[in-house]
Amino acid sequence: MKILIVGSGGREHAIAWRLSRDEENHELYCAPGNAGTAQIAVNVAISADDIATLALWAEEEKPDLVVVGPEAPLVKGLVDELEKLGIPSFGPVAAGALMEGSKRFAKEIMDAAGVPTGKAATFTDAAAAKDALKEYGLPVVIKADGLAAGKGVIVAETLDEACRAIDDMLVANKFGSAGAEVLIEEFLHGEECSILAMVDGENAVLLPSSQDHKRIFDGDKGPNTGGMGAYSPAPVISSDKLPLIKEKIIMPVVRELKKRGIVYRGILYAGLMVNDENSNPHGPMAKSGSTINVVEFNARFGDPETEAVLPRLGGSFARALLNAATGCLKESDIVVKDSCAATVIISSEGYPGDYEKGKKIEGLDEALEDATVFHCGTGFSGDDVITCGGRVLSVTGEGSTLREAVDKAYEAVGKISFDKMFYRKDIAHRAFDR
Ligand code: AMP
Ligand code: GLY
DSSP: OEEEEEEOSHHHHHHHHHHHTSSSOOEEEEEEOOTTGGGTSEEOOOOTTOHHHHHHHHHHHOOSEEEEOSHHHHHTTHHHHHHHTTOOEESOOHHHHHHHHOHHHHHHHHHHHTOOBOOEEEESOHHHHHHHGGGTOSSEEEEESSOOTTOSEEEESSHHHHHHHHHHHHTSOTTGGGGSSEEEEEOOOSEEEEEEEEEESSOEEEOOOBEEOOEEETTTEEEEOSOSEEEESOTTSOGGGHHHHIIIIIHHHHHHHHHTTOOOEEEEEEEEEEETTOSOTTSTTGGGTSEEEEEEEESSOOTTHHHHHGGGEESOHHHHHHHHHTTOOOGGGOEEOSOEEEEEEEEETTTTSOOOOOOBOBOHHHHTTTSEEEESSEEEETTEEEEOSSEEEEEEEEESSHHHHHHHHHHHHTTOBOTTEEEOSOTTHHHHHO
């Protein structure tokens, strides 16, 4: 198959890598890709959100399949354009990508579909929003409606903090149009988990569970990042709960969207909050033995969850993606290996704040003895591979146990070096602490 992968991060390198492991040979392209994808695909110098130029490329090159990595091109309608050209695309149309692009829309769908989620309301007026805070208690969560590069969610511990977040969004316009509407949401207690469902418009097949580490420092401290590591499976969701999550969360959303004329194809990523103490015994998920609420939906593969989930898939990945893109996905398209995987993100010191770029990376070949190295923010300077992003590499170890997978990942991380390199030392600690 001739396949274009859109994006330039660790997720896209992992998608290209997993496709390169299929038994069939594929002709892989990545737009724009990075120094890692260049080793297994042809990098095409088109930015991931340049919809017009990507569509032009697709019209000329006629790929059999386009796989869209990041949310921005989905929300901007890349798949709508490709559909007009008759090119099968893995990823939802813009109306479906609103499940990620508008938190208000996602809540509306969840409410209509009866999906368990935190109580919330949306506001455009700061005074009305502040007045509503008294109904929520503390902590309380303030969210910008639109896409804000992971920075639009504030978990406020005090009323002052909550009011400041509301003013930042509605008065100071700090988040631009993404913050023109705010959502106030009840704080949900528990442990988070990511469920990626592959959806073909009608049906869904769930990929294995995973958990990512959003904070920069060990012990889940410090500011939020795009993700500092991930592992799969996540013991907080045992595999026997997956059918219930499909029945109560994923399928109701797919059906509700379809009812509204939106055929959702691609990944529907449910960020779940699992409360093992069963604090809501009458809730819709009560028979699972724990309370499960949706914290967010994303319209794409998670990053870095993808780097821990895809190595666990057997079978033909291209066939599964194409079947989802063309509305004929089968349960048997997804083969899950009885293994564990863990990925450790190596970042530039200073991330998620300011950091330096252009540092030469050493030890990449040696690291491959123990693990798979996915490139997130890398480029070339002559023949050297250099850093060019906050998150630089995603190093994945696999094993028959999670401990083995984590040890292999850290063994490989120890062989890599560059000036001002940073990584967390405690990936998967929640699984080990249980
Ligand atoms: P979101 O972009 O909605 O996923 O929010 C980013 C992060 O904020 C989540 O991964 C959670 O860690 C946290 N968060 C969001 N909403 C809630 C909530 N209602 N209760 C507790 N934590 C939340
Ligand atoms: N790892 C979280 C995300 O992809 O949104």
